[in-house]
Amino acid sequence: MEGLETVVLLGLAVLAGAILAPRVRVAAPLLLLVFGLLLGFVPQLRQIELPPETVLLIFLPVMLFWESLTTSLRSIRRDLRGIVLLSTLLVIASALAVAGVAHLLGLPWNTALILGAALAPPDATAVAALGRMLPRRNFMLLKAESLTNDGTALVLYAIAVGATLGGSYTPINIAGLFALSYLGGAAAGILVAGAAYLLLVRVRDPLIINIGLLITPFAAFLLAEAIKASGVLAVVAAGLIISFTSSRISTAASRRQTESAWPLGSYLLNGALFVLIGLQVQAATHEIDARDVGRLLLSTVAVWLVLIIIRFVFQTFSIAVIRILDRRPSQRQRRMSYRARIVSSIVGFRGAVSLAIALSVPSALKDGTPLPGRDDIIFISAGVIVLTMLVQGPLLPTVVRWAKLPDEAEEEELRLAELAISSAAVTAVDELAHELRINADVHGRIADEYRSHLSAMQALRGGSDPEATTQSRQEETTLRQALLDRKREALLGLSAAPFKTVLPRRNSSKPSPMSRSTPAGPRACLRWMSPRKSSQTTSREIRDLDPTVPTIKPAGSVGSMFGLTRSQFPRRATNDGRSGRSP
Template identity: 45%
Template sequence: MRGLEVIVVVLAAVLTMTWLARRLRWNEPVMLVAGGCLIGLIPDFRGPALRPEVVLLLFLPPLLYWESLTTSLREIRTNVRGIVLLATGLVLATAAAVASVGHALGLSWPLAFVLGAVVAPTDAIAVAAVARGLPRRIRTILRAESLINDGTALTLYAVVIGVAVEGLAVTWTDTAVRFLLAYAGGAAIGCGCAAVVVALRRRLRDRSVENALGVLTPFATCLPAQVLGVSGVLAVVTCGLILSQAGSKVISAGSRVQIVSFWEVSTSLLNSALFVLVGVQTPAIVSGIGPVSPGHAVVTASLVSGVVIATRLLWLYSVPYLIRALDRRPVQRTLRYGARQRFPVAWSGVRGAVSLAAALAVPTATAAGRPLAGHGLLVFTAVTVILVTLVLQGTTMPAVIRWSGLHSDPDETAEERRAHRRRAGGPSRPRQATEHTAGGRRRHPERTAPVRRRKGGTTGYRGHRCAGRARTAPRPDRRRARRPDPPAGPAQHRRHRSAPASVAAGHRGDQDRAGPARLYRSAVVAIGSRTDRPVRRRPVTPPRCR
């Protein structure tokens, strides 16, 4: 009953806080964490409701798998250098900076590096929640960074936790080899699992079995990576990126509709439940600081939070400019952003459940049985960093996006049209600039000048599709022209009022020899040869606006 109670309470909190956040237009992750904190104050829920292996093996694989499925591999290849620098170099720099501050505040070097590895990675779910409204390219960079830096941080975490708990000696060669094996092994397992899944999907025709295979894929990919000691995060991400390209070729349309709907609902619930569980754990972690004074714990957590934010700002305003000075290729110049447009990327370093799971997974005692000094302070600091980044950066991100002048992409229709034109060999028309009108709508500059109403046409804007209805000539009369009366006389042909004159004059022999079909064609020719019939011109319409 205990597990069922937790599930019911957490799902009820997810529904309530999500509805309240959308109704009040507040930040959803912050509201979910606040609701979890209220639940954690209840005495029956103050126990360890969130185990680290539950997050790393139950929550993380499906969430990372869905994020990788919905991430553009083409844009990752375009921005691969920046993503690699953020996912590896920035993680190591953040871990080193946090370790220096932690050691200065009383932690041992091994435990300080454990704290640095815990708070170094950004969270893919939290970043996706706060990065709405950014252009697609920046969102892709942030999502790809958060997908890869989890593997970097967890590999570093495995190295330093062995030093802190088991007292192992660390050398630079051993650390480099472990990083290389973690990355190469995770990528190889991800590629192998993706190849197996593609081969199975080519032979499956049952929609239910196909969808079951899609649900099994992230867990089946993460399991061998965990058993072999390589990066399970990188294995799941690699498998998802490969299947995002090959899935449309081996998965039927009906199965894709069902599996996409399933993943959208399930990942939304898992994401929200994870934020609620982070809040549930917070009261118990705050009360379990240990022998450290609350003032010292607050100062340590505040300084570490400031170092985490400042390191990301310093990295993004120094390293890219250094590389810009070295790389002067024209292709790289088209990918550059200004200082103001770069600030949302520097302000998106939100931490989440991965950091909490790693902090909770730190053992409370060493291999010799002695208590691990500073364990409570480490967990408290990690939770504080998560809350500070969620509240401070998550709530101010909309204002930062507005200040930077960046706008989200309207849709992918224009990009699809450009791709079709490029494939057909036609010119690729560049995207036209837009400007905001008084009503809040964006309009092309050439559409701002109204067109004078013309006879038979409509008013509109130059270049707009409604301007195509304005014709260069008056609209012709669409009413049927009245046919002239046939000549009067006793020999008038009664069946064909508009027959030729030879038929109306009574030449019956010619009528019998010609036959009814020829007489009908002659009548049509005679009717069409009238000069009083208006000529309908084909309207000239400009090309559709894009």
């Protein structure tokens, strides 16, 4: 029962965060992290543990796979060099910088290196949740980096832990570990994605397709772990390949199902993870001696500042080196301005992977003695995670507005793409209607709708102001959503009000037995309650008035789904002026 209570509690916390976040104008992950910190004050909840294997085996495969599916391969190809530098050399530089500062503040070198490996990589799930306000190119660059840097961090962690436990490594050993992590992980992901493609390309059932997609990240992760490679990279590689081949695998029905189910599952897991991080931070503080709190708080702030500074310095240095080595004019468009580098430094959030690495640190050495500084690693890691989210998260919108990063090229590409597909639809509608033998009225209505949409798109693109064009599209979307809400309200109102507000009155030569001035007998009531042909007339009349209103049948069939009962079916006027019910 304790496990079920935990699940319900996490679900309620995620629900509360989703409801309150728009009202208080705070990103939902930040609010959920605060909820976790507050829940940690409850002694019973403080006992909830977050096993590292749970994060690595359950949470990460699903969330990383979904983020990989929604990552632009074109953006990765365009900025591949920068992504490789940030996900490898920057992670190593960050780990060494953190280790140096932590050692100066009192941690042994081996423990400091473990701490550096834990905090070096920005977290993909935190970046995806908090970095969406960035321009598209900057967001995709950061997202691709955060998806691939975990492999470097996990190799550094394995080396640091192995050295702490008495192992020794040569440069050749280290190079082999990196090669196995990256190449083995990529190979495992490619193999699993290829098998999934060969299976799913022959399937048209959307349910089977999505079940196959759900199994794919776990299979890739397990295969990579079996060969001692990076399971995280295997999941990312599989997701990118499935994303590239999705047009051959997915159908329209499966895409609709995917776009509904996967974001929901990812949001729930992500939200629960942030709540659990808050709980673990509380638990970590209770393991620390009160005399060490001041030193650890100072270490936490120092490490946090070093991570921000080293990211900015590394990007500045790498741009200077690339400028010297590569003088092509095309490289000038790829270089980040100093404002963009400041934004990139602020957006380097830490999250679940850092905490999972910290929690997985062995508690004892080979001889059984406690590993020195393990509690310090957990405390500092948890503190840095909190600082990156609760300080950098609210600060990011202000920094983005100050930076004024351009994003018109991406917006123009999206407009051109939408214009191209609308033109293709208008060109094909007549041919498809003829092939499918579509009714002329239906054909004409759909063709007019697509031509009208294309004309609107062309008119919007003809405008000279991109902001005005974007505003016009947003207003169109807002109006359409408002109309859908109004239609839904009208449909739901049919179950709460008589249909006489919708339908024209119609005289009847024979009043209903339920409308007589004298009480109706049992037989008359039974006759009225029994289904009759005329009961279908009401539904047909409604459809004639508004084709978008679905057929409503008597209670016990589809009508019961809308909460309709016999007593709520419409009254109508009779010849003698009395009100009667439709039979």
